[in-house]
Amino acid sequence: MTKLAAIIGGGVIGGGWAARFLLNGWDVRVFDPDPEAERKTQAVLDNARRALPGLTDVAMPAEGTLTHCASIADAVAECALIVEAVPERLEIKHSVYAEIETANTTGIIASSTSGIMPSDLQSEMTHPERLIVGHPFNPVYLLPLVELVAGKKTDPACIEKAKAIYTEIGMHPLHCRVEIEGFLSDRLQEALWREALWLLKDEVATAEEIDAAIAYGPGLRWAQMGTMQTFHLAGGEGGMRAMLAMFGPCLKWPWTKLMDVPDLTDEFVEMVGDQCDDHAGTLKPRDLERIRDNNLVGIIRSLRGGDWGAGATVKAHDKVLAKLNGMDARAADVDPSQPVTTVVRTVPLDWTDYNGHMNEARYLQAFGDATDRFMEMIGCDADYIATGGSYFTAETHIRHLDEVHAGAKIEVRTQVLLGEGKKMHLWHEMFEGDRLLASGEHMLIHVSLETRKPSDPSAEIAANLTRIAQGHSALERPAAAGASVGVRK
Known part of the structure; x- marks a missing residue:
């Protein structure tokens, strides 16, 4: 059965929705009167094709068909879900809903509004029961959160149907059970934003300093636990109750321009504490700390790969550690009578598999890093x-x-088995102390990056490689060198 969605509005959010549905196998129709809409949507889709498949370890389905339509009526006909992503002006949304209702009488209408109350959105509709808010976060094709909010006249069944649809395309539908301006996430985001604007206005900090205050600290924690569980964990064995006892009074101190704070009555503290206990379930503080640490290592290591934010800080620190470990040596520093130490590191948390030990790909990475270090x-x-x-x-x-x-x-530790002309044959052995863990054998060819064909290395590289290779020729040749799986030559 064909899965069909309509997107009304092809901007950043609408284009993101189109990409999310298309790459999950849905056919998508887009309407946007902007003459540049197709180009803009295509740009978002190009980014999504590059990034979204990287989130999953399973192949994505065959991509759906994208159709740009000349009218709202053409776009929405027979669609199970109609996403409205037009500008945040109530009169524009009302006119769009009128056209949708004329052409489609069964599909769920999901507004991408970031703050308009759904009851106001449905106030002029003939069939308001099928309108919901489905508020996403940019980039829609990567971030899984979508806030679902019902208006006073929304049929609850539409919320449940929407949950199923969004879950199917890899999203986390969060049902905001109370209709409130700004919903949940934007209220939290804007509270922080207001305080940031005051810090700028009062010349306390620059925009860059304010972003650093989040990106290098609490933002990393929020990415995997959120505010409540983070503070629950910060309270140690006493949890949120201890946190409120220690720091609750600070909420009334004049630290912030946002000074309307709820009274921390015993009843309120118990309510918050109970909810945080329920949220933690059977996980004890030490369990949560290990989960937190695993997640933070993964997040920061991912940022490290892009040389960004906290990851860039870690990457810069690598140079300090490399110097301490002697991993900044050059060929002139090498004793050619002994194997060369090319990697000294600790195995990170995210290198292990379901068996609790390092997986095959990470052995290759470690030996690949050793080869890269030797090349350097x-x-x-x-x-x-x-x-x-x-x-x-x-x-x-x-x-x-x-x-x-x-x-x-x-x-x-790396031994050069051959180093002449265009060829470099390396033998790596991985140790923990005196315990041999693995060996890796690499045959490399020097190439011209312009022609992509074999070529001679520079005279300097050839001389350095020859010096080490000649020294290593006096070492015993590893018995397993040149062997294939299960067969020794």
Whole structure:
């Protein structure tokens, strides 16, 4: 059965909705009178095609069909869900709903409004029972939250149907049970924004400093626990009750321009404490701390990959640690009579699998990092690669010899089996202390990045590689070198 959605308004939000539905296999019709609408929607869709599949470990379905329509009537005909994403002006939305109701009498109408009350939206409709608010967050194709709000005349069945639809396309539908201006998320966001504007107005901090105050600290916690559970955990074994006892009085101190604070009566404290206890379920403070820490490591390591925010801070710290570990050495510092230490690191939390030990891909990453480090040592670094030369890995063989767990301090020692002309043959061994964990064998070919064909390395790289290779030729050749799976040559 064809799944069909209409998007009225093809801007940033409408385009995001179109992308979310399309990439989840729905056919989508879009109407927007803007002559640039197709181009704008396509730009959002291009970003979504690049990013959304990276969230899942399962292949996305076949992409749906996108149709740009000449009228609202053409767009909404026979659609199960009609997403309204037009400007935040009540009169515009009312006129759009009138056209929708004329052409479609069964589909759910979901407004993307970020604050208009659904009862006001449905006030002039013939069939107000099928209008809901489905408030998303940009980028819609990545962020899963959608706030569902019913108006006074909304049929509750529409909320339940919408929950099923949004869940199917990978979203987290949050039913805001009380109709209130700004719903839940925007009220929380705007409270922080108001305080930020006051800090700017009073010249307490710059915009960059205010963003840093969130991005490098509480924002990382909020990304995985939210305000209430974060403070519940901050109260230690006493939970939220202890937190309110310690810091509740501070809420009435003149720290903020937002001074209307609820009275912290015993009844209110117990109510909040009970809800936070329920939220934690069977998880004790130490359990929540470990979950928090695992999540924070994953978030910050992801940011590290993009050299962004807190991840950039960690990445910069790597240079300090590399110097302490001797991982900043160059070829001239290497003793060619011994294997070269190319990796010294601790196995992070997110490198382990369902068996509790390091997964296969991370062995390859560790050995790949060792190869990259060796390349850097002999002069094939970022500056050299920018000139148009590099080494490409032609063949890899890894042996998994012992278990490696999160927190283990591992060291990779590298031996050059061949280093002449265009070829570089490396043998890596991974240790925890004296315990051999794995070996990795890499054959690499130097190439021209312009022609993508084999080429000779620079004279400096060739000389550095030859020096180490000649020294390593006196070392015993590993017995497993050159072996394939289960077969030793």
